[in-house]
Amino acid sequence: MSSSPPVRTGWTLLLASIGAFVTSLDVVVVSTALPTLRADLHASLPGLEWTINAYNLAFASLMLTGAALGDRFGRRRMYVVGLGVFAAGSAACALSTSVGTLIAARIFQGAGAAVVLPLTLALISDAFPVEKRGAAIGIWGGITGLGVAAGPIVGGAITEGVSWQWIFWINVPVGIVALVLSRLLLRESHGPRPQLDLAGLFLGAFALLALTWAPARAPSVGWGSSEVVGAALIGVVAMVAFLMWERRAPYPMLPLGYFRRRAFSTANAVVFFQQVSLIGSLFMIAQLFQTGLGYGPLSAGLRILVWTAMPMLVAPIAGALADRVGNRPFMLFGLLLQGAGLIWLAAVTEEGVGYGSLVFPLIVAGTGTAMCFPTVANAVVGAVPIEDSGVAAGTNNALREVGGVFGVAILAAVFSANGDYTSPAHFISGFKAAEVVAAAVALAGTVAAVLAPAKQKAPAAREELVLR
Structure with missing residues (x-):
């Protein structure tokens, strides 16, 4: 008989949402x-x-790796481990004395986050029946959105009021408390694979590393440099090798048949x-309010809040209605709303522009973002059998973070091609082009x-979806 505690849906949602919150917060908290x-x-x-990119890289x-480890060794167990690594990485960030050591610590912190985030959705999917899952994921999306919303203002307030190091110190007690409560209150669950797909773990992580390394390095060495082109080619080759291996692996970490489902x-x-x-x-926007418009860190964070707070307000509603x-x-x-809001923002931004002119474009863009957060997660998790929810969440979150790396680089x-930091006018010129x-x-x-x-539709049995 299992020694795991019984399902406590409220505690599961709360503790999983804390993990989603802190890992999402640290994507943007330094902005x-x-x-x-x-x-x-x-x-x-x-x-x-x-x-930013070291964390996202x-x-x-490692997102697929984190999901696979949870499936094999226990989602609760690996969630606790991930929270511990994340808290330790946060402490290392706070102790950094150079940009190089900060970047190294951010990598360690990101490794912990890669274990935590995909398991948040897996834990929620295991705890909630399918008819209530959309609403639960909507709340999860809202709290994830709160992490995005709180990031700029928390970063700005702490930087201006205390010091930038406390951006990271604040994660340590939160991580420890969540770690202890998760160990005591969450139910243990596993995925369907009796053994790890070690070759898949290595190939998948290496392919994603190379594919994200290329855009991360491109702004420094050029998109046409041998390093960037080589990394991109290596990433493509490694990804092809990963997919070929997954077709024949006895226990694939990513059943390729899931990609035949349009929802997934x-x-x-x-x-x-x-x-x-x-x-x-x-x-770009976090720098616009400071470098381009002259606000301090806290003032910038407060003004960005009308954009980044929208997921907290809209995502729970969108998640419930999506059911x-x-x-x-x-x-x-x-x-559509995200794109329209950003075009509008680019059009009205100019040197000396008043904040009132920027509010509505930011609200429109943020509302669009909020509508996507929970419904994308709900679509991905709902497209696969419940036992593979961790794999689905890991795949989705990996692509999300790869997209973030590409976004910063692009x-x-x-x-850089259209502006610089030499004056507010030059900065705004580059900003407008980037936002278009x-x-x-x-x-x-x-x-x-x-x-x-x-x-x-309800997902087919897992065996019907696995391509060999």
Whole structure:
């Protein structure tokens, strides 16, 4: 008889949401601290990019690994381990005395997050019946959105009121408390694979690392450099090898048959395009309010809140309604609103522009983002058998983080080609060009959203979906 505690849906949702909150918070928490980091650590633009990209790089490349470890060794057990690694990485970030050590610590922190985040959805999917899962994931999406919303303002408030190091120190007690409560209160569950797909773990992590390394390095060494082109080619070759192996592996970590389901494949495409646009825009907008418009870190964080708080308000509603009308309308209109809001923002931004002119474009873009957050997650998890919810969440979150890395790299490159930091006017010139590209990427994602099924069917048995 299992010694695991019984299902406690309320505690499961709370503790899983804490993990989603802190890992999402740290994707963006340094955004309003970037000018301070540039001054205190004498960081260059590439160094600033890496304080974000190092976390996202580890996050993206190890996401499938984190999900697979949870399936094999226990989702509760690995969730606890992931929280411990994340808290330790946060402490290392706080103790950093140079941009190089901060980047290294962010990699360690991202590795812990890569275990935590996919398991949050797996834990929720295991605890909630299918008819209540959309609403639960909507709440999860809202709290994840709160992490995004709180990131700039928390980073700005702490940077201005205390010091940038406390951006990371705050994670340590939260991580420890969540770790202890998760160990005591969550039910243990496993995936269907009796052994780890070690070759798949290595090939998948290596492929994602190379594919994210290329755009992360491109702003520094050039998109046509041998390093970037070589990394991209290596990543493609490794990904092909990974897919070929997964077709013949006795216990594949990623059953390729899932990509034959439109709900699974289209939702993963949607999240990639959305995150390219969203995280790239966040990198630029956080700097706009300080470098371009002259606000302090806290003032910048407060003004960005009208954009980043929308998921907290809209995502729970979208998640609950998606159970009735399907995920496609929310994904489609979400991307349309995100793209329209960013185009509007680019159009009205100019030197000396008043904040009132920026509020409504930010609200429109944020509402669109909020509509996508829970419905993409619901579509992906709902497309696979319940025992593979961790794999589905890991795949989706890996693509999300890869998209974030591409977003920062692409928008930084567009900014550098059209502007610089020498004056507010030059900065705004580069910012406007970058946001037009961000809007175009979001609108391109609507193609995938249109192709999504109107209503999802119950997933077939796992054995029917695995391609060999």
